[in-house]
Amino acid sequence: MVDVHRYHEISESTHRIMNPLAPEQVVLLGEICGLGHDQRQLDLASGKGEMLCQLASRHGIAGVGIDVFFPYTTVATARADELGVSHLLEFLEGDAATYASEPASFDVVSCIGASWIGGGLAGTLDLMVRAVRGGGWLLMGKPYVQNDPSPAVHEQLCEGGDFVDLAGTLVRFEDAGLDLVEMVLATEETWDRYAASQWLNVAQWLDEHAHDPDAADVRAIRDHLRRSYLAHGRHHLGWGVFVLRCR
Numbered sequence: 001m002v003d004v005h006r007y008h009e010i011s012e013s014t015h016r017i018m019n020p021l022a023p024e025q026v027v028l029l030g031e032i033c034g035l036g037h038d039q040r041q042l043d044l045a046s047g048k049g050e051m052l053c054q055l056a057s058r059h060g061i062a063g064v065g066i067d068v069f070f071p072y073t074t075v076a077t078a079r080a081d082e083l084g085v086s087h088l089l090e091f092l093e094g095d096a097a098t099y100a101s102e103p104a105s106f107d108v109v110s111c112i113g114a115s116w117i118g119g120g121l122a123g124t125l126d127l128m129v130r131a132v133r134g135g136g137w138l139l140m141g142k143p144y145v146q147n148d149p150s151p152a153v154h155e156q157l158c159e160g161g162d163f164v165d166l167a168g169t170l171v172r173f174e175d176a177g178l179d180l181v182e183m184v185l186a187t188e189e190t191w192d193r194y195a196a197s198q199w200l201n202v203a204q205w206l207d208e209h210a211h212d213p214d215a216a217d218v219r220a221i222r223d224h225l226r227r228s229y230l231a232h233g234r235h236h237l238g239w240g241v242f243v244l245r246c247r
């Protein structure tokens with residue numbers, strides 16, 4: 001079976017942002033947090049580093065991004081160079097769950113699209129809370145269910161995750177001692193852009209790698225994800241970045 005990172009490297013080969021938000025929504029998050037020059041952000045599972053690079057470029061923040069997949073940290077470092085913010089940002093390869101930051105040392109701590117890394121949402125929020133200074137911001141990007149799926153569809157949607165609706169998501173944040181103060185949600189259009197652009201990337205890769213040993217697996221995963229998105233995900237799965245502060 002093809003490695004999950006390898007699959008996403010292929011399916012998201014043209015993506016700078018590996019989540020269903022539009023670029024302007026990522027920028028909006030920086031505005032919501034009122035970011036400025038003297039501030040620092042820690043981004044857990046930073047992918048290709050686009051959020052930190054954009055926020056450093058627009059708001060002058062400094063930051064650290066950690067991702068377990070080395071090719072992405074290389075892309076992130078090159079992007080920081082390209083945008084002239086490499087003196088502000090550091091991208092590290094590693095398991096973000098074990099990153100030992102100085103406690104309460106960041107103004108913003110984000111985890112966008114990897115809410116499981118701390119052993120589940122509660123554990124990941126706990127990691128984030130430890131790293132953020134008093135009065136700082138947490139940005140948690142994750143899926144939620146919507147439009148009341150049947151239990152069978154709900155189970156298919158979660159596929160190893162544990163997602164609830166928006167009200168249930170609020171309860172989980174409250175249980176973690178956090179106040180939900182804002183949110184930026186993907187729209188049907190931005191979800192389609194994220195999902196459908198991956199189909200084309202995979203189709204092009206398959207054209208160019210017909211004899212690759214991973215080709216059959218890559219095609220099977222793409223087929224499964226495409227069918228599941230069109231059958232259920234598009235209607236029943238939402239995605240958002242939730243802006244949180246410690247109570």
Ligand SMILES: C[S@@+](CC[C@H](N)C(=O)[O-])C[C@H]1O[C@@H](n2cnc3c(N)ncnc32)[C@H](O)[C@@H]1O
Pocket residue numbers: 005016017018019044045046047048049050066067068069072094095096097111112113114117
């Ligand atoms: C859906 S992508 C999101 C990337 C980025 N946050 C973004 O929104 O563009 C999930 C990322 O989590 C990373 N990842 C998964 N488990 C990780 C871990 N334990 N520590 C650090 N990164 C991890 C993957 O390599 C991938 O880059």
